[in-house]
Amino acid sequence: MALLHTPSVVIHVTDYGESDKIVTLYTLKYGKAVAIAKGAKRSKKRFVNKLEYFSLLDILAATGKYSSLLRIDQAELVNPFPSLRKSVDRYIGAMLICELMRLWTRENDCDELLYNLLIWSLEKLDCGQSVIDTIIFFQLRMLKLLGYQLSLSACVSCGSELSAASSFLFNPAQNGLVCKRCTSFKGGSHFPLLSMNTIKTLEMAQTLSLEKLSRLKFANQSARETVSLLRTYIPYLLQKDVHSWKQLEAIRMLP
Amino acid sequence: MEWVLISRGCSSLISVLPPALERLIDDLSRLPGIGKKTATRLALHLLRRPAEEARNLAHDLADLHDAIGLCSHCFAFSETNPCAICSDERRDSRLICVVEESADLLAIEKTGAFSGQYHILHGVLSPIDGIGPDEIKIGALTRRVVKEKVAEILIATSSTVPGEATASFLIDQLGKTGARVSRLACGIPMGMDIKYADEMTLRQAIESRKTFGNG
Numbered sequence: 001m002a003l004l005h006t007p008s009v010v011i012h013v014t015d016y017g018e019s020d021k022i023v024t025l026y027t028l029k030y031g032k033a034v035a036i037a038k039g040a041k042r043s044k045k046r047f048v049n050k051l052e053y054f055s056l057l058d059i060l061a062a063t064g065k066y067s068s069l070l071r072i073d074q075a076e077l078v079n080p081f082p083s084l085r086k087s088v089d090r091y092i093g094a095m096l097i098c099e100l101m102r103l104w105t106r107e108n109d110c111d112e113l114l115y116n117l118l119i120w121s122l123e124k125l126d127c128g129q130s131v132i133d134t135i136i137f138f139q140l141r142m143l144k145l146l147g148y149q150l151s152l153s154a155c156v157s158c159g160s161e162l163s164a165a166s167s168f169l170f171n172p173a174q175n176g177l178v179c180k181r182c183t184s185f186k187g188g189s190h191f192p193l194l195s196m197n198t199i200k201t202l203e204m205a206q207t208l209s210l211e212k213l214s215r216l217k218f219a220n221q222s223a224r225e226t227v228s229l230l231r232t233y234i235p236y237l238l239q240k241d242v243h244s245w246k247q248l249e250a251i252r253m254l255p
Numbered sequence: 256m257e258w259v260l261i262s263r264g265c266s267s268l269i270s271v272l273p274p275a276l277e278r279l280i281d282d283l284s285r286l287p288g289i290g291k292k293t294a295t296r297l298a299l300h301l302l303r304r305p306a307e308e309a310r311n312l313a314h315d316l317a318d319l320h321d322a323i324g325l326c327s328h329c330f331a332f333s334e335t336n337p338c339a340i341c342s343d344e345r346r347d348s349r350l351i352c353v354v355e356e357s358a359d360l361l362a363i364e365k366t367g368a369f370s371g372q373y374h375i376l377h378g379v380l381s382p383i384d385g386i387g388p389d390e391i392k393i394g395a396l397t398r399r400v401v402k403e404k405v406a407e408i409l410i411a412t413s414s415t416v417p418g419e420a421t422a423s424f425l426i427d428q429l430g431k432t433g434a435r436v437s438r439l440a441c442g443i444p445m446g447m448d449i450k451y452a453d454e455m456t457l458r459q460a461i462e463s464r465k466t467f468g469n470g
Contacts, residue, residue: 017287
């Protein structure tokens, strides 16, 4: 039985039995990890106010003998990101990020860049940056880190260059833009339409450093087109619905 | 009735149980906090007890959904509609306490400090699990506040992240109705030494401090 000591973010919490909690963490050193916190619901000192959604913790956990379930022995709260619980749009935005982290990652598969992106996104939401811009940036950068970067330089079917006059559609199956001529052959009239302005903003969002990224702003139309693209592309790749999108829609947060 | 136990692990043990017992174990293990082992122990206990006890339990279980429904007013589990609290004229119908679950209502009732009525949400906002404002009783609460000209709504959701976010959403929504909206105080528990309180709790306690006298 080994002891693991790592910074980690709580991305899912569920009650287990009378007094335990099962916590899904995204850790710096071990990637996604699922852990049990014994007595967490009744704890008055050891775990109180710590095993909450979005909390950045420093945890000490023991590996199990027969399963991959860790046992949390100690948790120090580093940052609870308190603003995320005071505004429902920030809360749902952060939930979307956690849901995607949970769906896209595997246990024991660490990725420091992805961990840093998660922390960056939660910090931006916590300090009052635009919710829609932050969740778009998170998803674009996450797709890039996972090897699904959007191909935005030319039509992926015929190779025709982007010209200022044309708009393109995004084909999820080909992971990139297709011109209207190629779309008419392939019956892709339902693909999300992207204007030239949106394509340029997306290119910048994929390449700028995280320090500069928060200065980039999506215009209303670009945000609308990008949200439509991401809501088509990510469920296509995952073959699963992402619940939090629907809740952002329910509180009329989507552009 | 005869059956043989073969000690080759739990799964092979279950497979030789009589089908009726196996069905009961399956049913019991669907209950929260009950695994296969506990379900087996409970099922065997019921089998050892007189048949009358098992019949009474089955009868009570069968009656549960027929006898108990949701109060159309506050959504508490009740045998009557409206429930005993909503139909009690001594309670202040212009003061409503909003709680997540029925168990929270019981906890507040035990204090004896609240004399208004309740509204049970039956959950909190949890987007990751697909639970949004339409899945819990928020719409019904807003309609009730407007219709009954409620003077004050006390939001008593838990101080977890989903509980706080739900409270924020309710404060936004109910603020538009013109009613006074208050939130259950959050801070140092009775009997706790300040030096052992966590930073978040202590900060919350300072922010929601109470003024006395002329201050």
